Amino acid sequence: MTRNTDNGDDSGDAVPDGGVTDDSVARGREGSGFSPVAALNERFGSDFVESSQFWLPPFLLVALFVYGAIIWNLLISLTDFRGFGTPNYSDLDFEMYTKALADSGFVDAAINTFILLLGFTLVTLALGLGLAILIDRNIRFENTFRTIYLLPMSLSFVVTAQFWAWMFNFNNGVINIVITSLGFGRVAWIGNPQIVLWAVMFALMWQFAGYAMVVFLAGLRAIPDEHYEAAKVDGASTVKMYWRVIIPQLKGSTISASVVLMVFALKAFDFLYSLVGGYRPPNGADILATKMVREAYANLNWAYASAIAITLFVMTLGIVGPYLYYQYNRGNL
C-alpha cells in the first residue's frame, strides 16, 4: 500500500466533501489497508473514480444501447430468426451472409449505396466549398445568404421528400416544366430506374450543401489573412491562390464534412421512404438502409435484416475508423 502515498497529492486532499472517495484515499495514504478507489485512481489516473460519477452513467447507456445492440445484432444475424418468439442462439452460422451474396437485390442495393455515398458526398462538398468561398469574399447580406443556404438542413428528410416528390413530378413538376419550356422532352425522374438514384442525389445535395458550406466557412475563417497576402505578393491569380494555397489548408474541414455527409447518405432511408410513402423505394433506388428495414418490418426476415445491418455497420466502420485514427493523431481523443 505504500505505493499509494504518491497518489494523494494529485487530488485526495483537495476534495473535502467527496464522501467515500476522500476517506479511502486518505486511508490509502496512511497505509491502513487496501483501498480499491486509490488502486483504481492509481491505475487509470488521479481522479478516475471521482469523475466517473459524471461520465460513467452516460457511457453505460451508450455502451449498452449502441454497442451492446450491435453485438446482439451480430448474434441475431447468425440465426434464422423470423420475428416470432425469440431467436434460436444455439444454432449459429453464416447462412444469412451467403444468402445476401447470392441475392441480386442485396448486391444492387450495396452498389447503389456506394454510388449514393460517393456521388452525394463529392458533389455536396464541391458545392459547399464553392458557396463558402463566394460568401467569404466580403459580400453584403452575408447573413441572409447563409441563413437561406442552411435552411434546408433544419428540415426533416420527410419534409424535403414531399417538396422533391413535387419537383420531380412527371406531368407538372417544376423541373419538367422548365426543361419542356426549353424544348427538351419530359423525364421520369422518379419512375426511371436509370435516373432515380441521381435525382435522389440531387435532392440530398440541395438539403446538405448549406451544411458543407458552414463547415468550410469555419475552415476558411481560421486561415490567417497573411496567407492570402503572401499569395498575392507572389503574383498568384485568385483561382491559383485558392487552388494552391487556400484549399490545401482545408483538409480538416474536408475530412469532418465528408464523414458526416456519408453518414447522412446512409440515413437517406427516411427520404426514400417518404418519397413514395412506404417501404419500397422507387425501382433503382434501393439502398442497404431501405432494404434492411423492408426485410425486417415488411417481410419479417429479421435475421437477414440483421445481416444487412451488420454489412452497413462494417461499411460505416470503414469510414469512421480512419477518421478516429486521424483525430487521435491530432490529439483530439
Add this chain to the structure above:
Amino acid sequence: MSDNARTDGGTASTKGPDASAGALSEVDRYRALLYLGLLGVLTFFLIPIESGLVTSFKTSGGVSGSLPFAPPTASTFTLEKWRTAFDALGRGLINSALYAIPATIISALLGSFAAYGLTQSDWKPRYKAPVLALFVAGIFIPYQAVLVPLSQFWSMVPLQESLGFLWALGINSDYVGIVELIVTHVAYGLPICTVLFRSYYKNMNEEMIEAARLDGASIRRIYRRIVLPLSGPMFAVVLIYQFTQIWNDLLFTLVLVQTESSAAAPIVLILAGLGTSLEGQDFALRMAGAFIAALPTLAVYIAFGEEFAEGVAT
C-alpha cells in the same frame, strides 16, 4: 455582415482581385458576377420551398392547371388542404412534442455530465482515448445497425404492464411507444451531445476551476457552481441541435410506434404517408402537411440560426 477583418467594403479587399492592377470597372464587373452566382444558387435553394408553398394553397384543378411555381389565382385559391392537413397532423404535433422535448433536455444534461467528467479527469490517455472514441464513433453509427435488437429489447421490457397506471388514467396504451422513443433518443443522442459539450469544456477557463479545486471544492460542487452556470451558450446549441434531430427523425418512430393510425403517431410518421395512395397523389395536401410538420424546427431555426449553425459546424 461579419465583423471579420476582411470586411472592408470589397474593392480594397486583401482577398479581392488586385485592386491596384485593374480599373474600378473591372472590379465592379467581378463583384456583379459574384452576386449573380450567389443569387442563382439562392433561387435553386428557394424554388422547392416556394413551389411547395404556392401549391399548398391551390385547389386540385389549380394544381394540375397552373405552373408549379405560380401563385394561386382567385379562382384556384383554397385553404382546404391546410385544414385537412392540420386535422390529420394536429395530434402528431402533440405526440412529437411529448418525446422530442423530454428526450432533448435529458440527452443535453447527460451529455454535459459525460463531457465534464471526461474533461475533468486527468486519467491516462491510453485509457481515456478508447472511451472517447466510443462516444465519437457513436455519432456516426447508422440506426439500421441497432434496429432489430432494439425491437427485441423493447418487446422484452414489460413497459406495457408497468405503465398500467397510465392507462388507468385514461391514457391510450399506444403511448408506451413515446416512452420507448424518449429512452432511445436519449441513448443515441448522447454521443453528439457529449462531443459538443466536450469541445466547449476543453476551452473553458482552466484557472477558475483549478482555483476552486485548490480551495477544496469537490468535483460535484465545481460542476454545480462553476461549470453549469457557464454552460448556457453551449446548452442553447445542443438543445437546438438535438431538438431538430429528434423531431425530424423518422426511423425510430417507424419502428417503435409502427403505424400512422396509432394514437401516439408522431408527426413525421403521419406526414410520410399523407397524400400518397394507389389512386393518385394529393400534392397540395402533401405540401400543406410538409409545412405544418416543418413549422417547429423552422421556428427554432429562424429564432436561433447562429446556435443552429454552430451545432451543425462543430
